Amino acid sequence: MATVQFKGIVKKFGDNLVLNGVDVDIKDHEFVVIVGPSGCGKTTLLRMLAGLEEITDGEILIDNLLVNELHPSKREIAMVFQDYALYPHMTVEENMNFALRLRKMDKAEIASRVAEASNVLQLNKFLKRMPKQLSGGQRQRVAIGRAIVRKPKVFLFDEPLSNLDAKLREEMRVEIAKLYQRLNATIIYVTHDQVEAMTLAGRIVIMNHGIVQQVGSPIEVYRKPCNLFVAGFIGSPTMNFMTGKLALEGEALFFKNEDIKLSIPPYLLSDAKKHDGREVVLGVRPDDVLVERDGEKCSDKVQGVLEVCELLGHRENLYLKVGGMRVLATVEAFFNRSPGSAVTLCFNYKNMHVFDKATESRISE
Amino acid sequence: MDILKSIYEVVWFILLVAAGVAALEGYFYTHFKFYARAWFFPAVLGVFPALALAVFGGLLGGYTFKLWLYFLLAEAAIAAFFRYAVKGRHTVPYLLLAPAFVGLALLLVYPFVFEVYLSFHDLKLTTIMMWKNTGTLPFVGIDQYVKVFTTSPLSEVTFWALLGRTLLWTFSNVFFHVAGGFILALMLNNQIRFKGFYRTLLVIPWAMPQVVAVLAMRGEFHSTNGFVNILIGKLLAVFPFLAALGVAPVQWLTDYPLLTCTLINIWLGIPFMMVVILGGLQSISSSYYDAADIDGASYFQKLRFITMPLVRPVMMPAVTLGTVWTFNNINVIYLVTGQAGGTEQADILVSALYKAAFTYNRYSYSAAFAIVVFAMLFFFSVFYLKSFDAAKDER
Structure with missing residues (x-):
């Protein structure tokens, strides 16, 4: 060999x-x-x-x-x-x-x-x-x-x-x-x-x-x-991407675009001042989009609308709309909501990725 | 005004053909449509034989009772066939096929049947007037076939000598066609510049009318003015030692007629094999060669273990065709040596057959001869295709 x-x-x-x-x-x-x-x-x-x-x-x-x-x-x-x-x-x-x-x-x-x-x-x-x-x-x-x-x-x-x-x-x-x-x-x-x-x-x-x-x-x-x-x-279904801007409000760093505003905790991006005003892409895998659930180290709740459900057997793909953005969430089977209903969702910070929009490379920990 | 007359004649001919086809289609249509009616047999037997007698009787000269009887019998057979076998099914397909089928019957079946008829009778210069006057020929059984194997079709060469010569001619030609075509195809299959240009050049001898190509090449083998001898002369002038090896200009057409014919026919036949083999080569997936590279095969091992076996399926039908064409190739032999006073040294079976029929006027003998040649080729082809099918089933 x-x-x-x-x-x-x-x-x-x-x-x-x-x-x-x-x-x-x-x-x-x-x-x-x-x-x-x-x-x-x-x-x-x-x-x-x-x-x-x-x-x-x-x-x-x-x-x-x-x-x-x-x-x-x-x-x-x-x-x-x-x-x-x-x-x-x-x-x-x-x-x-x-x-x-x-x-x-x-x-x-x-x-x-x-x-x-x-x-x-x-x-x-x-x-x-x-x-x-x-x-x-x-x-x-x-x-x-x-x-x-x-x-x-x-x-x-x-x-x-x-x-x-x-x-x-x-x-x-x-x-x-x-x-x-x-x-x-x-x-x-x-x-x-x-x-x-x-x-x-x-x-x-x-x-x-x-x-x-x-x-x-x-x-x-x-x-x-x-x-x-x-x-x-890598990963199937594909990761969700959200484009937006980082902004410093007081000591805390926020991710903002037309549809949502999320706080970015320091363990995700340290040295908040350095990132103020930076154009970024947030990446979250469908498994880390929590729908109607609470989790440890999760983002603030966001309101969305359920568009389509796909039952895969033990899992279910939910196609959600948050403002103008599309978000795919994969959840345990039998999410008993009909399309069109309003849902609340949040993102798992532990598995969130931040990429610079210009260089496309990872900047989060 | 001549041009108008020509146009008129062409139009008239086209109309004649159209009328013929229309009559044919009408004839079949009647049989398809009314096969089940009670009056079918009396009507068709009454009308068509009489019509046929009116038309063909005039053409063949004589409205005889015998001719009408033939038509009547034929019509009875056809009508019965339509009534009890076809039964009006597949009307449109048959109607569409009919003109082509009748054309083929006239051009292929009728001559073949007539040839078989001739071969069992005796038509030659001394009996041809009898045939013209009475329409009958002396029946001689298999005499003509016996003569094929025992007498010479020409003035001296025997059938067996001709057969040997034909086999030699066929084998050497096909061998060099395949070998030459293979080498050229291998060269053209590489990534080379101006590939299309070379391919066009190489295909020209095949694309040219054979008469032109053969006559041009025949000129080149002329003893004093042909480039072959001129080239040999120039070579001798530059390399005098060649003379010691026996190289000298020769009388190609009179001393070596069969060799000359073979050289010309090889030149003519290579392009066809090259095109066929090139097509075969291009259909071989390059991943076989990649795999063989990794397996450690050299160029010649790849040629032997990959290229040859994979080209075989496309090459075999081409070789069969090439063999039949070469065996039957009268063009080259006749155009190079066959004109009046030509030599017999280059004759193969079919050119001897042609001379027997049209120089020596032994028609029945030639018919038997042609059937013998046909039988040989037929069995050769069947055997070849069978063995090829068997090889294909192995895969």
């Missing part, structure tokens, strides 16, 4: 800057998920690590070995592709041992490795089948098996679950988590799905516009998003 380092990675397609100085250190045995919206450069980064794309500038090191000019096959990596890329004219077994056959490995060794991998992935029954005869999930397992038999230093997964339906995706997510526990390998996993990122990752790398926005454990990026993009991207 191995460490991976990206140092100042830049990638240009013609004049189009795709990656702009990416620095990430990945430790041995770590499961890192690179997540971001489509076009953010995450797949390009992975393909550069695999050696399938030229590196415009910067350095990539695997186990402290500079691999910039190394052929993909010499990097000791294995990649699972989004479309699986199983060779359609070869059986499952031939697909899995193709790389080993090319290396002219001993036949007995090849057979034992394929047997081992197919045991792990429960592919024994399918070894003689063609990829066409397999379901999506089975194909995905073959693609993973093809990676396992090579015993690589680093596993690369390029959106491996995005071609599967929702139910199968959940199952495969658990499979991959189990596989990681078993292999304990260094895994780099690219996805646009923040749920996959949150559930699988040891560490998440969030990217946007070719720049790393934040690196941290799932709970870190969820609890302390470092900027507006991360705050909006």
